[in-house]
Amino acid sequence: MKATIYHNPECGTSRNALALIRHAGVDPVVIDYLTETPTRTRLIELIQRAGLTVRAAIRQKGTPHAELGLDDPAISDDQLLDAMLAHPVLINRPFVETELGVRLARPSETVLDILPATSVPFAKEDGEVVIDAQGNRPTTP
Structure with missing residues (x-):
């Protein structure tokens, strides 16, 4: 299976999604979108295929979102x-x-929806179990 991740190595969610992709046996194309920004057409395509609005695809935390008045x-x-x-x-x-x-992998385990199934246990960097010892995705209470 082919996969592409628009990745920020400084982001834990992005690192966890990348680890899940590799855990599923997929060797993805990794694009550091901060240095290799997608074209406008590509960005629109990703947003639409993920079923999002442009506003839902914009990050607020740790960005110039407020300073640019983008919450208007x-x-x-x-x-x-x-x-x-x-x-x-x-x-x-x-x-x-x-x-x-296409998924905006927030939370990172959302990426499992578009990957081959795996039954091998997996936990995020913080220890949260995403795939348990029985190969199941634990449900949140």
Whole structure:
């Protein structure tokens, strides 16, 4: 299976998603989107295929979101996209694409929806179990 992850190595969620992809036996193309920003067309495609709105795909925490006034509901999708391309840190991460679809892998285990099934146990960096010893995805209470 082919996979591409738009990755930020400084982000724990992105690192966990990458680890899950590799755990599923997939060797992904890893794109550091902060240095290799997707084109406008590609970004729109990822957002649409993930079933998101542009506003839902923009990151607020740790970004110039507030300083740029992007929380104003009057800001158009085109203006949001312009800001995301000018400041790639505003692109929420990680976007993952496989032949089974596109997901904004937040939380990171969302990526499992578009990967081959695996029954091998897996825990995130913080120890949270994503795949248990029986090969199941634990449900949250």
